[in-house]
Amino acid sequence: MxxxxxxxxxxxDPAVRQALGVLIRSMRLRAEAFESAQxxxxxxxxxxxxxxxxxxxMPGISGLELLEQLERHDICLPAIVMSAYGDVxxxxxxxxAGALNFLEKPCRDQQLWxxxxxxxxxxxxxxxxxxxxxxxxxxxxxxxxxEQEVLRLLIEGKSNKTIATELGLSVRTxxxxxxxxxxxxxxxxxxxxxxxxxxxxxxxxxxQLSTVVS
Numbered sequence: 001m002x003x004x005x006x007x008x009x010x011x012x013d014p015a016v017r018q019a020l021g022v023l024i025r026s027m028r029l030r031a032e033a034f035e036s037a038q039x040x041x042x043x044x045x046x047x048x049x050x051x052x053x054x055x056x057x058m059p060g061i062s063g064l065e066l067l068e069q070l071e072r073h074d075i076c077l078p079a080i081v082m083s084a085y086g087d088v089x090x091x092x093x094x095x096x097a098g099a100l101n102f103l104e105k106p107c108r109d110q111q112l113w114x115x116x117x118x119x120x121x122x123x124x125x126x127x128x129x130x131x132x133x134x135x136x137x138x139x140x141x142x143x144x145x146x147e148q149e150v151l152r153l154l155i156e157g158k159s160n161k162t163i164a165t166e167l168g169l170s171v172r173t174x175x176x177x178x179x180x181x182x183x184x185x186x187x188x189x190x191x192x193x194x195x196x197x198x199x200x201x202x203x204x205x206x207x208q209l210s211t212v213v214s
Contacts, residue, residue, distance in 0.1 A: 005049045005050040005123065006029075006031065007029055007032075007050055007052075008044075009053045010033075010037055010066070011035070011054070011058070012035055014035070016055070017034075020053060023109060027113055037058060041066070046077070049127060051077065052067075052077055052079035054079055054081055055083065056081060056083035056085070056086075064094055067079055067081070067094065077123065078100040078126075079098065079100060080099070080100060080115045080116065082103050082104075083104065084105040100119050101115045101118065103115060136197065140200070143185075148205075150181060151193070153167075155198070
């Protein structure tokens with residue numbers, strides 16, 4: 001059973017935390033409030049779904065510094081940044097740090113509701129992509145070297161006949177390998193096979209560039 005999405009509120013103003021918590025719970029969503037970015041980091045579990053609702057100006061770690069720290073650790077929790085002092089450089093920095101939205105305080109309830117819904121949907125879709133990528137990578141590892149070679153050439157757009165000629169094998173052998181790798185990859189069509197492979201491993205089959213030291 002999947003965990004219920006949580007809106008993680010981070011604001012150093014207790015009145016703001018309380019008001020946002022009441023509002024979000026009235027939207028029938030789960031909310032947890034923190035008085036500082038550090039308090040949030042001390043208890044945060046990246047496996048929990050949801051989104052961040054974070055103020056910019058706070059003692060210690062600021063909201064933007066928090067987002068930049070999460071980005072450095074490849075934590076993709078969607079964030080809604082809130083500030084009463086927003087300007088263009090601040091908005092740009094927030095977006096570069098991975099913020100999904102930037103709202104000026106005070107904002108309308110409907111505006112906040114729409115931003116939260118967008119963030120939760122983004123998080124759910126991203127987590128599904130991560131799970132699928134893991135499954136596809138596992139399937140790729142199960143392919144034999146011969147099947148991987150056929151897959152690489154299929155991705156290059158080559159036909160069974162061309163692949164057979166290039167590998168010095170019969171067309172029938174290529175057809176068998178192709179059928180086996182399709183089953184292992186759980187792909188119903190060539191288009192799906194290529195899409196699954198490249199979505200999980202964009203550089204599959206491409207030669208690794210070596211660094212030349214002079």
